[in-house]
Amino acid sequence: MNRLRLLLAATAALTALLLQATLVAPLSQPLAISLPAVLVACVAMVDGAGTGLAFGFVVGLLSDLGSAHPAGVLALAWMCVGLFCGTIATQHSLWRDAVAAGFACGAATLAATLLLVVVGSGGATAFGAVVDSVPAAIGDAGLALALVPITRAFLRSERLRAPHPVFTDLAVSATYD
């Protein structure tokens, strides 16, 4: 079961990175809408902060190494997305989770850009990042609206369920039982 979860996580991460570079980024220019970040948020919403933390770090590092800016920036940002979304997930409302995911991703992109401004790397500008952050967050929320049901369906299936019950699962069963 664990091997299957790892395989699926790797596939999902790679798919998100490829779709981001070939479809989402070109079509959403110049906004910084990020499909991998939204994926991290959605996974964390279902599987909790621990999974979100690790998944966000790995996906972020892969994305970092594949681009021109210093490695570690997106790893740090998306790790925080996983951590944050894992702790605030409700599991009840699709809309609330999607909006929370969108704004967490928007804030993470803003933070990553500001970090790049601080270390003086690449073409980051603080003003542009702040101006673009709200529309980018709305775009992220739109992606999350589509991704949250998919990740829920996958991660709650019998074969992909987390090996140990995560905290949010307990909260849900306590409410429904």
Place this chain on the structure above:
Amino acid sequence: MRGLTKLSKRQRISAVVLGIVALAFITLDLGGSSLRAAHTGMRGVLGSLYRGTDSVLGPVRRFVEGVPTAATNQARIEQLRSDNAKLKAQLAAQAADKRTAAALHQLKLSANATGSTVLAARVIAFGPGAGFDWTVTLDAGSTSGVRVGQTVTDGVGLVGRVLHADANTSVVLLAADPGSGVGVRDLRNGEIGVAKGQGNKGFAFTPLSPDAVIKVGDLVETGPLNSSSFVAGIAVGTITSVRVSADGTVTATIVPTVSPTALDLVGVIVHPGVQGTTRTPITPTESTSSTSATNTTTQTTQAGSQQAGHR
């Protein structure tokens, strides 16, 4: 802070550890070249995957990107709307082909005009962190002759320069990148200066001489020869506004010839032609009338070549 208390002790420790690891990565990458091999390897792997994905998703992307500019074909589109999905897909493919043919024609014209060797390449991916990485990935690499530092054009204007060249893909830093500066020349009065990229908003042009008179509508091109990292004589844009600040500094805004977000087929100048040609010195001639005639001819030729550079 209700949320953070839900974290177990183990999760809190791993969060801190991973945070420190990420900061260590940033420091290592900023400080030196210790992560260069990892960057190159990952870029190579992702680059080849982008090529595969783009061959599948590229037509979809080009169709969606073509929608806003398709207004001129409105009547034809109205007619096609009633047709089936197969015909629509065919139209999208045709439009893309047409655009490719036009772009290729433009590259050929510019190669003919400047005498430089241009390698056509297609944009297959945009920077993964759109918004803070103004880079695009091309489907041509070092095996096709692409080298780091070469100038990239779309046949009309300046696109950027090659930042990394892997075997089959290369990464181009766009001239619009807010961290990039281009050495440019105002074509009307020959004033040179620096155009700093400003993303979608074009460039900010600062002439070297504070007394330079810059006018709205002036054309700006790369140059002068060999003093900038770009091939000279490529159109950068048109000046749309000029601002003189209290201390007399002149700053002008340049609208770029090439939109940095609508790139598809571009050309890498693998061999700039005009540099290093031998020429004969101008010698004084007997009659004054023939001298003035020669001058006029020279000016006409210059104007002609400048126009050709802007085609």
